[in-house]
Amino acid sequence: SAVISQKPSRDICQRGTSLTIQCQVDSQVTMMFWYRQQPGQSLTLIATANQGSEATYESGFVIDKFPISRPNLTFSTLTVSNMSPEDSSIYLCSVGGADTQYFGPGTRLTVL
Amino acid sequence: AQTVTQSQPEMSVQEAETVTLSCTYDTSESNYYLFWYKQPPSRQMILVIRQEAYKQQNATENRFSVNFQKAAKSFSLKISDSQLGDTAMYFCAFMKYSGGGADGLTFGKGTHLIIQP
Numbered sequence: 001s002a003v004i005s006q007k008p009s010r011d012i013c014q015r016g017t018s019l020t021i022q023c024q025v026d027s028q029v030t031m032m033f034w035y036r037q038q039p040g041q042s043l044t045l046i047a048t049a050n051q052g053s054e055a056t057y058e059s060g061f062v063i064d065k066f067p068i069s070r071p072n073l074t075f076s077t078l079t080v081s082n083m084s085p086e087d088s089s090i091y092l093c094s095v096g097g098a099d100t101q102y103f104g105p106g107t108r109l110t111v112l
Numbered sequence: 113a114q115t116v117t118q119s120q121p122e123m124s125v126q127e128a129e130t131v132t133l134s135c136t137y138d139t140s141e142s143n144y145y146l147f148w149y150k151q152p153p154s155r156q157m158i159l160v161i162r163q164e165a166y167k168q169q170n171a172t173e174n175r176f177s178v179n180f181q182k183a184a185k186s187f188s189l190k191i192s193d194s195q196l197g198d199t200a201m202y203f204c205a206f207m208k209y210s211g212g213g214a215d216g217l218t219f220g221k222g223t224h225l226i227i228q229p
Contacts (some may be wrong), residue, residue, distance in 0.1 A: 001159075017150070020176035031214040033214075033217075035217075037155075042203060042220060043219045044205070044219075045216040045218070048215075058216070090155055094157075094217075095214075096207075096214025096215070097214055098210075098214060099145055099162065099164065100147070100159065101147075101159075101207070101214065103149075106154070106155050106157075106158050108155070110151065
């Protein structure tokens with residue numbers, strides 16, 4: 001299994017600002033995924049990030065709000081833009097093989 | 113699109129007992145994977161067990177086993193000899209087969225399992 005780290009582990013931000021979350025993997029992977037877990041809820045897929053191509057967003061998520069970068073096979077960033085209190089969630093990255101997925105420790109974001 | 117349903121928001125059992133968590137799903141895909149993930153208070157998502165849909169044999173991992181009923185689209189998790197450390201949220205998840213590549217997961221709402229001493 002891959003070892004995945006995320007930075008920051010948590011943050012408290014003011015509304016209207018943006019936060020960039022980093023995801024680092026200890027091995028090269030083709031597919032990386034970003035999920036959101038709202039308080040007391042399950043995980044929802046935001047987007048799929050392939051190296052060298054534009055991220056693919058799920059219904060209800062748009063690039064202007066959640067821009068994603070994937071500069072190489074071990075790293076990705078998710079930016080939460082123009083934040084509102086409704087963006088308060090845990091954001092998790094994951095990496096996928098053909099038959100499984102492993103998750104990073106998550107970033108707990110609180111927007112005031 | 114696929115859906116995953118977990119109908120038990122919370123369950124509580126005594127330590128050393130056996131507990132079964134339910135999960136049903138709906139899909140038109142013929143090839144897919146099903147997972148159970150555990151999320152303790154630390155919020156780290158931990159893979160518990162995986163089942164390939166094309167395999168009839170139920171997956172087992174130590175104290176964890178599944179009952180996979182493909183025709184009924186049912187995928188329950190059995191935890192034997194439950195331990196205090198099993199206390200966590202358990203999520204059932206679906207991933208369609210994408211010809212060698214990975215795909216995003218669809219999660220159920222989760223079951224909060226509490227193991228009582």
